Amino acid sequence: MIPTDDPDCWLLCPAHRWIYDKLRMAESQGLQAGPHGVPPPAYPVFSKPIINLRGMGTGSRIIATATEMAHFTSPGHMWMPLLSGAHISTDCAVEDGRIAWSRHATGTPWNDGMFRYWTVHAAANPALEERLAAWTLRHMRGYSGMMNFETIGGDIIEAHLRFADQWCDLYGDGWAEALVRLYAEGHWSFADRNRVDGFSVPLFARHGAGFKHPPAGLQAAVRAMPHISSLQITFHEDKPMAQHAMPPGGFRLAVVNATSLSAAQAARRRLATAWDPALIINQD
CATH class of the missing domain: 3.30.470.20 (ATP-grasp fold, B domain)
Known part of the structure; x- marks a missing residue:
């Protein structure tokens, strides 16, 4: 069993599932943090659910003042420092x-x-x-x-x-x-030679529409383009669009991976022709 999704990890690794507790993770590094209801010593802070197995930054926000904290206080949420850097x-x-x-x-x-x-x-x-x-x-x-x-x-x-x-x-x-x-x-053996930079390029559309997968022939043509490593269609046709975990700005239709950024962007443009241009968010 090789888990690729956090709910599966939670079930398969009970002894180490505590790492999904973000409050405990912050405390393990000596970072000041606390649940909502315990006032931070200073603002701004970053607020998020203590446990979020869905991902995509659901429920997270910057809280700049005590007044905002009073407004946004939510059960099961926490605050921690607003970090900077890479x-x-x-x-x-x-x-x-x-x-x-x-x-x-x-x-x-x-x-x-x-x-x-x-x-x-x-x-x-x-x-x-x-x-x-x-x-x-x-x-x-x-x-x-x-x-x-x-x-x-x-x-x-x-x-x-x-x-x-x-x-x-x-x-x-x-x-x-x-x-x-x-x-x-239980052991790792990998000849990690000849590394090159890679690029993972998403294709976003506007929220609110229904989408179908692109034709198989178009998918095959995109995968065959130079420098393309993979094409991933990132939604289920038979699942309501609103039930997909997506960022607020757009609905992610696909991801193109490549060893050349320009090649990935060209593949994305070609793939985008499968949908109504009015729905596609221009990313170039």
Whole structure:
């Protein structure tokens, strides 16, 4: 069993599911934090649900004053410092609490919770890797498997008992086989050679419409374009659109992964022809 979604991780890893408690995660790093109802010592603060297995930043906001806090106080929510610095997603392979491999990605933000694209970096980040390694050794003994960390300025804001499945095809040949060995045998073995930067480019449409998947022929043509690693259609036709977890700014139709940003953007434009142009949000 290799989980790729947080509810599955919660069920499969009961001894370590506590990492989904964001209040406990903040306290494990010495960050000031508390549940709504306990006043912060200063403002602004960042507010979010203590546990959110749905993702997509649901229910999160900046609270700038005590008056705003009184208005937005919600059961099951917490506050923590409003952090600054690079916002990085890091996938890690963990053996009994020891990080054996990692890869970092950063998003280029757009608006209303959307990103223009993500860059999966070939380069290491030694300072961040050292901080994550120390935290993992201290708190994750007994766990072997993948983890994903979201950090801002080196502080962990979220942790997951899984990897970011959106762009893992950009990690190189043999990575999926190493993933299977990690879960089957408990150890990590991956010849991580010839890294290159990768790019994960989403296609967004306006909320409120119903959507069908693009024709299979168009999907195949997009996947066959130069430098394209994968095409992912990110919604279910048979599920009400409102039940998909999406950012406020738009409904994500698809993601294109590639080793060239311009190639990914060209593939996105070609894929967008499957839908009414009036519904597509221009991202170029």
